[in-house]
Amino acid sequence: MSVAVPAVAVTDLHVRYGAAVALDGVDLRIAPGRVHGLIGMNGSGKSTLFKAMMGLVRARSGDVLLFGGSSDAARRAGRVAYAPQNEAVDWEFPVSVRDVVATGRYGRIGGYRRLRRDDHAAVDAALDRVELTDLADRQIGALSGGQRKRAFVARGLAQEAELLLLDEPFAGVDKRSEATLTALLRDLAAEGRTVLVSTHDIIAVPALCDEVALLNRRIIAQGPVADTLRPELLADAFGGFVPASALGVAA
Ligand SMILES: Nc1ncnc2c1ncn2[C@@H]1O[C@H](COP(=O)(O)OP(=O)(O)O)[C@@H](O)[C@H]1O
Ligand SMILES: [Mg+2]
Structure with missing residues (x-):
């Protein structure tokens, strides 16, 4: 068993915007050298989680560690790159x-x-x-x-x-960009880099990701794609509504 330090370790993270709860106790471990998907519907907190990892929003409580140290230290050392949604x-x-x-x-x-x-x-x-x-x-x-x-x-x-945080890189992109990016992210993981990519497009996940985390203000499930994109878990993540696109993926 590998005892490698996780690329990302988020523990019991709570973020609010005023009275609105965006993240409600998120726990997430991201192993290095893989492509991880962060899946959730609009408003589930994906962008907020990325911003919290980058120190761009303040958490009410909880911790974010990147490579076992602070987000600040990882960013100053150039170890993490972030492509925001907008x-x-x-x-x-x-x-x-x-x-x-x-x-x-x-x-x-x-x-x-x-x-x-x-x-x-x-x-x-x-x-x-x-x-x-x-x-x-x-x-x-x-x-x-x-x-x-x-x-x-x-x-x-x-x-x-070493860590790429990509917030919805496939939203509204052309097919060539999607194919180029998918192949590239797979290659980067094979080289040992860590990729966390958010998407609400479940169809794209099996070709892209080794692992996924389902987010709905908290992590509903995390694990290998086949164990995680299951109808009952997707129903939880998507608020009781399983998108039709998911049905072809989840056995
Ligand atoms: N700057 C902000 N001010 C107030 N509410 C916000 C702000 N950013 C996001 N929210 C709210 O926080 C929740 C999570 O948003 P977000 O992290 O953007 O989710 P996602 O990226 O999954 O769509 C939503 O309810 C959204 O309306
Ligand atoms: Mg977003």
Whole structure:
């Protein structure tokens, strides 16, 4: 048995927005080197959980550990990359795809230094892996939604992050981006990186994920895909409504 430190360990996490409870005692362990799905309907707390992992929302109580240390420490060390559901980016701003990916190197080189040869090489390699080399000089706002998601994943690769937190990377993306991302995330896990990806699209899960966690303000179930995407658990996670798309997946 592996005794590896979990990439993510969330314990009894409670988050509220005013009086509204968003997370109500979430416990989650994410083993390294796998693709994990975070599945839940709209409003189930997926984005809030990502933000809590990144220290972007304050928990009322509970703990988040990344690689056994604080979220702050993991972020400062560049070990975690986060692609938010709605990127807080001014899409009119004149930065290229390559510029966005290159920001993944800044933490490594410090604020005012110029990119060196190995930084440029890392950016090129990341662009290549997400199949955006041809669009590297395009303004970021001129990309499709799926291409932007790939650009943010490339930024995480350029950063050499060990943990990628991807909030709904498949929402509204084209088929090529979905296929490219799915294959890439599988490869990254095979290399030992850890991926946590939220989605409400259960159909996409078996091809993508090793494990899933069902979230409905708390974790309803967590485990291998086949054990977890079961009708009774999905009914719990989706508030009594099992989406028809789930029925083809859960035996
Ligand atoms: N900034 C906010 N202020 C108030 N309520 C919020 C805020 N962000 C999210 N919520 C609420 O918290 C709950 C969880 O939201 P969210 O984490 O975005 O879920 P999901 O990503 O699964 O759709 C929802 O009820 C949502 O309306
Ligand atoms: Mg969300």
